[in-house]
Amino acid sequence: MYYLVIGLVLALGVGVVALSGGWLKTRAGSAPERTAVQEAPLRLAAGPLSRTELEQRLTRLAETPPPETLSTGAKCYKPAMPPKTADYVCPKDGSRTQYSLEAEDGHSMIKLLQFQLPAMRRMLSEVVGLEARLDESEFCKKCNPGRKDPQLVLVVTLPGDKPGQRKEHRVRGLGFEDVKLLQELFAGKLAHEGDYGRETPLKDHLPRLRELLGFEPQAKQL
Numbered sequence: 001m002y003y004l005v006i007g008l009v010l011a012l013g014v015g016v017v018a019l020s021g022g023w024l025k026t027r028a029g030s031a032p033e034r035t036a037v038q039e040a041p042l043r044l045a046a047g048p049l050s051r052t053e054l055e056q057r058l059t060r061l062a063e064t065p066p067p068e069t070l071s072t073g074a075k076c077y078k079p080a081m082p083p084k085t086a087d088y089v090c091p092k093d094g095s096r097t098q099y100s101l102e103a104e105d106g107h108s109m110i111k112l113l114q115f116q117l118p119a120m121r122r123m124l125s126e127v128v129g130l131e132a133r134l135d136e137s138e139f140c141k142k143c144n145p146g147r148k149d150p151q152l153v154l155v156v157t158l159p160g161d162k163p164g165q166r167k168e169h170r171v172r173g174l175g176f177e178d179v180k181l182l183q184e185l186f187a188g189k190l191a192h193e194g195d196y197g198r199e200t201p202l203k204d205h206l207p208r209l210r211e212l213l214g215f216e217p218q219a220k221q222l
């Protein structure tokens with residue numbers, strides 16, 4: 001009986017330590033570095049931001065000084081040889097459209113299909129606070145027969161300030177950098193990571209961010 005009591009006390013003690021340890025860890029882990037929106041309440045799975053909330057976020061970025069040190073990125077980099085062709089497989093109808101390296105803009109198209117598009121889909125789906133998707137239909141010869149100069153289209157659905165109000169905003173000609181900018185804005189970053197890890201102040205990209213989110217390129221001066 002005596003051992004039973006000691007055992008019970010020990011088990012309880014371990015439980016309490018584990019609980020408080022875990023709790024402290026979660027608290028410490030929730031403070032990301034170099035974020036612009038420390039003061040803003042965290043929105044977790046609370047749905048997309050309204051137009052007003054988006055405007056506030058853009059204004060906050062415009063008013064926050066950029067980080068003092070920015071990475072200049074990797075100095076030497078040997079790009080991998082792209083494959084001669086790449087297939088676009090349409091997620092809607094499963095048909096394949098082949099793109100060739102020899103075609104006009106072939107190099108950037110193959111780079112996009114091979115490396116960037118999968119990452120862009122994933123990054124966009126992980127942005128918290130924005131309802132956004134890619135319209136890839138221009139790349140598919142079945143969805144868009146005879147399409148010249150196919151481009152990616154960003155589709156952002158913005159809730160209005162009144163309940164139930166929704167507005168769709170489309171931007172044609174979306175690039176990898178654009179998705180990166182959105183990811184950084186919604187993660188509260190102050191720096192944009194460009195090619196080869198070279199950083200620039202995120203606020204320098206505000207006109208493009210505003211355009212992507214359906215605002216006029218310049219904020220109105222009050």
Ligand SMILES: [Zn+2]
Pocket residue numbers: 090091092093094095137140141142143144
């Ligand atoms: Zn298709």
